[in-house]
Amino acid sequence: MKGNEAIAEAAIRAGCLHFFGYPITPQSEIPEYLSRRLPELGGCYVQSESEVATSHMIYGAAGVGTKVMTSSSSPGISLMAEGISYLAGAELPVVIVNIMRAGPGLGGILPAQSDYAQTTRGMAHGDFRLIALAPASVQEAVDLTILAFDLAEKYRTPVILAGDGVIGQMMEPVVLPEATVGPPLKADDWALTGCVGRKPRKVSSMFLDPDELNAHNFKLKARFAEIARNETRFEAYACDEPLDLLVTSFGISARICRSAVDAARSEGLKVGLFRPITISPFPMDALREIIGRSQRVLDVEMNTGQMLHDVEMAAQGRCPIDFFGRCGGLIPSAEGILEQIRASLAQLPKGGVP
Amino acid sequence: MMKPTTEILLAGFGGHGMLLSGRLLAQAAMEMGSQVSWLPAYGPEMRGGTANVAVCIARDQVGSPYVECPHILVAMNAPSFDKFAPKVKPDGLIVYNEGLVPNPKQRADCTALCVNAQEVAIAAGNIRAANLVMLGVLVGATELVSDDAVIAAIESEFAAKARFIPVNVAAYRAGVAHGKDGRCAQSA
Amino acid sequence: MNKVFSYADALIRKPFHYCPGCTHGTIHRLIAEVIDELGIRERVVGISPVGCAVFILDYLRCDMFQASHGRAPAVATGAKRCRPDLVVFTYQGDGDLAAIGTSEIVHAANRGERITVFFVNNAVYGMTGGQMAPTSVPGQRTTTTPHGRNTETDGYPVNMSEMLAALHTPAYIARVSMHAPKEIIAARHVVKKAFEHQLAGRCFSFVEFLSTCPTNWGMTPVESLRWLEKEMLPYFPLGEIKVPPADDTGGRMP
Numbered sequence: 001m002k003g004n005e006a007i008a009e010a011a012i013r014a015g016c017l018h019f020f021g022y023p024i025t026p027q028s029e030i031p032e033y034l035s036r037r038l039p040e041l042g043g044c045y046v047q048s049e050s051e052v053a054t055s056h057m058i059y060g061a062a063g064v065g066t067k068v069m070t071s072s073s074s075p076g077i078s079l080m081a082e083g084i085s086y087l088a089g090a091e092l093p094v095v096i097v098n099i100m101r102a103g104p105g106l107g108g109i110l111p112a113q114s115d116y117a118q119t120t121r122g123m124a125h126g127d128f129r130l131i132a133l134a135p136a137s138v139q140e141a142v143d144l145t146i147l148a149f150d151l152a153e154k155y156r157t158p159v160i161l162a163g164d165g166v167i168g169q170m171m172e173p174v175v176l177p178e179a180t181v182g183p184p185l186k187a188d189d190w191a192l193t194g195c196v197g198r199k200p201r202k203v204s205s206m207f208l209d210p211d212e213l214n215a216h217n218f219k220l221k222a223r224f225a226e227i228a229r230n231e232t233r234f235e236a237y238a239c240d241e242p243l244d245l246l247v248t249s250f251g252i253s254a255r256i257c258r259s260a261v262d263a264a265r266s267e268g269l270k271v272g273l274f275r276p277i278t279i280s281p282f283p284m285d286a287l288r289e290i291i292g293r294s295q296r297v298l299d300v301e302m303n304t305g306q307m308l309h310d311v312e313m314a315a316q317g318r319c320p321i322d323f324f325g326r327c328g329g330l331i332p333s334a335e336g337i338l339e340q341i342r343a344s345l346a347q348l349p350k351g352g353v354p
Numbered sequence: 355m356m357k358p359t360t361e362i363l364l365a366g367f368g369g370h371g372m373l374l375s376g377r378l379l380a381q382a383a384m385e386m387g388s389q390v391s392w393l394p395a396y397g398p399e400m401r402g403g404t405a406n407v408a409v410c411i412a413r414d415q416v417g418s419p420y421v422e423c424p425h426i427l428v429a430m431n432a433p434s435f436d437k438f439a440p441k442v443k444p445d446g447l448i449v450y451n452e453g454l455v456p457n458p459k460q461r462a463d464c465t466a467l468c469v470n471a472q473e474v475a476i477a478a479g480n481i482r483a484a485n486l487v488m489l490g491v492l493v494g495a496t497e498l499v500s501d502d503a504v505i506a507a508i509e510s511e512f513a514a515k516a517r518f519i520p521v522n523v524a525a526y527r528a529g530v531a532h533g534k535d536g537r538c539a540q541s542a
Numbered sequence: 543m544n545k546v547f548s549y550a551d552a553l554i555r556k557p558f559h560y561c562p563g564c565t566h567g568t569i570h571r572l573i574a575e576v577i578d579e580l581g582i583r584e585r586v587v588g589i590s591p592v593g594c595a596v597f598i599l600d601y602l603r604c605d606m607f608q609a610s611h612g613r614a615p616a617v618a619t620g621a622k623r624c625r626p627d628l629v630v631f632t633y634q635g636d637g638d639l640a641a642i643g644t645s646e647i648v649h650a651a652n653r654g655e656r657i658t659v660f661f662v663n664n665a666v667y668g669m670t671g672g673q674m675a676p677t678s679v680p681g682q683r684t685t686t687t688p689h690g691r692n693t694e695t696d697g698y699p700v701n702m703s704e705m706l707a708a709l710h711t712p713a714y715i716a717r718v719s720m721h722a723p724k725e726i727i728a729a730r731h732v733v734k735k736a737f738e739h740q741l742a743g744r745c746f747s748f749v750e751f752l753s754t755c756p757t758n759w760g761m762t763p764v765e766s767l768r769w770l771e772k773e774m775l776p777y778f779p780l781g782e783i784k785v786p787p788a789d790d791t792g793g794r795m796p
């Protein structure tokens with residue numbers, strides 16, 4: 001299946017029957033697919049007038065207790081910033097897919113990982129962080145879409161699925177969960193469903209009392225810390241032994257790095273790969289531990305060095321970090337990365353490399 | 355060194371159907387138990403320019419689905435040939451359509467196979483099946499996948515338009531025959 | 543003894559924070575009374591705006607959303623599409639609906655969302671301190687039009703009701719005023735009709751209330767009622783501006 005369609009079908013299998021969105025390349029197969037499927041399943045598809053509106057439509061949908069998703073690509077996600085902040089403040093569970101393209105501005109429609117910083121730092125005004133998942137294959141896009149709905153519900157928070165144009169456009173075989181339509185959202189104790197036989201409820205991000213808002217912000221922070229403890233996910237590939245070089249990368253570029261790492265290892269080079277799957281919360285401790293037994297780090301991204309800052313934080317200056325990036329829609333090739341791996345290894349003090 | 359993944363780039367103009375050929379190839383390989391990926395170039399490149407797709411076939415896991423230097427190039431027209439033939443890995447295979455690639459700049463370190471895809475397709479019953487001829491040549495020459503698997507993929511692809519199945523299968527088989535006897539082969 | 547007055551059940555018993563002479567309180571009460579009369583309190587989900595009326599959240603005894611500035615019709619769309627059995631309304635000021643939220647209101651109306659919109663037009667930005675609103679009348683002095691609204695540079699007041707009525711999509715659209723008891727009684731009928739159109743699944747419904755803001759207009763409550771009548775009515779004629787064809791159900795939503 002094509003990545004975008006796989007994400008759409010995975011959402012249905014996770015129990016999401018309501019979708020609001022505005023067209024943008026390279027994610028349009030998601031709304032196209034759902035506009036056909038959701039009405040058949042008794043759900044709804046609404047094409048909004050803008051991503052601003054979309055972000056508030058999902059606020060309304062989640063607020064009445066509905067499992068809901070939207071998808072967009074970089075410029076559209078910027079327009080959703082407002083709604084995302086309200087969703088976070090009002091603690092509403094939604095899934096937002098960002099099939100990233102190259103920026104800034106209108107940029108280009110080709111794949112990029114341009115929004116790492118925006119995605120992992122809350123995305124909008126106010127003081128909060130969100131869960132963000134970065135798939136490296138179509139199968140993982142499916143698995144993480146389903147996980148995104150689970151985490152959104154469990155922690156009452158928006159969850160971002162951060163893919164890119166390659167994940168969205170690529171076709172790969174996938175295994176889907178068996179349930180054709182997953183369960184509805186469990187929101188009995190907070191959703192606005194009409195106040196039959198109970199006190200009226202509010203869904204709001206407004207706290208005019210500074211003490212209350214202070215407490216609310218620290219509550220959200222504590223929840224994010226809990227998410228970091230329970231839900232941080234990463235892949236450490238060929239990282240068991242001490243390493244001469246650790247490659248760090250996320251999403252599709254990590255997938256390409258893996259080919260390069262395989263090639264390097266087949267030449268006998270001691271190279272491993274660390275790939276955060278939750279780019280937020282970032283697997284800081286796990287990376288720090290592996291960097292602790294690596295001589296040098298090479299960070300590879302499809303941008304000018306955004307995750308690099310998290311890698312630097314993990315390294316705490318303990319070893320040199322090189323960066324290799326391609327952006328604007330260019331994709332680093334495995335051959336190009338292999339060259340960088342060799343160049344990084346060449347920097348090691350003598351005796352470091354065989 | 356055995357290559358764990360075979361990387362194939364299929365390129366032509368938008369409308370030539372190379373994306374479909376790639377999908378049939380990936381589908382057939384998947385049904386035969388391989389891991390596959392199919393990654394089209396999308397965006398402005400698609401409009402009026404070359405439309406190309408990278409197909410990777412691997413025994414266990416496809417690493418990078420993005421292919422810059424393929425093992426095999428299938429080029430339907432001159433712009434595709436000119437753009438990608440120089441990138442084919444040494445010892446690679448280039449299948450090209452001699453009808454639309456009049457002056458191929460040959461690579462000394464690759465095997466080249468050519469066919470007049472449109473002519474063969476017309477003989478098979480429909481000029482629009484030229485993409486299946488190209489796929490046939492590729493499979494005939496490499497035996498990457500079985501004919502049965504490709505034909506099953508064609509049948510499922512055209513399930514809703516069954517009347518197109520026979521001509522596509524015929525074009526594919528004609529291509530396979532060309533690929534098998536390596537006609538037009540110009541190995542260096 | 544006969545009881546001649548009581549609180550609406552849908553209205554929470556607490557004093558309004560609104561300035562003396564502000565009509566938000568009266569409009570809240572009209573809506574609450576109609577909710578009671580229709581017996582729909584337990585099905586209602588209301589959406590409060592950004593503006594003085596954000597606190598309607600605290601005054602109505604029903605489930606309530608707080609929405610971002612201008613986006614209430616989008617929130618309502620999300621809620622109503624997912625739960626068509628709920629009775630969904632938004633309550634919005636003129637800055638909220640006719641400036642920052644024009645896109646959301648136009649498209650919710652155009653899609654024929656089965657929601658009810660209460661639009662309170664007081665010709666000024668109340669909460670932020672009396673700046674010019676899209677509905678300020680020509681010559682009106684505000685904190686950002688110290689010499690009066692200049693139609694050369696600021697244009698004319700925006701007639702939201704007429705603009706929405708121009709759409710092909712069937713709708714119920716009416717403009718009422720709060721400047722006299724007779725008008726307030728008429729307004730109550732219109733509020734009821736608006737909800738009834740939603741309850742019948744018939745169409746989008748929209749009620750514009752001409753309203754006052756004595757504090758920011760710099761007038762006494764009585765002066766503001768006269769000012770509304772004299773200055774606003776010429777730009778904002780009252781009445782039902784669009785009614786749906788009686789049999790139209792748009793083929794959608796029960």
Ligand SMILES: Cc1ncc(C[n+]2csc(CCOP(=O)(O)OP(=O)(O)O)c2C)c(N)n1
Binds near residue numbers: 592635670
């Ligand atoms: C995005 C954004 N911009 C600006 C504001 C500031 N703001 C709060 S209320 C308001 C105007 C409200 O005026 P109106 O809608 O006419 O309602 P009223 O207060 O007059 O009832 C503005 C501009 C905001 N809260 N959010």
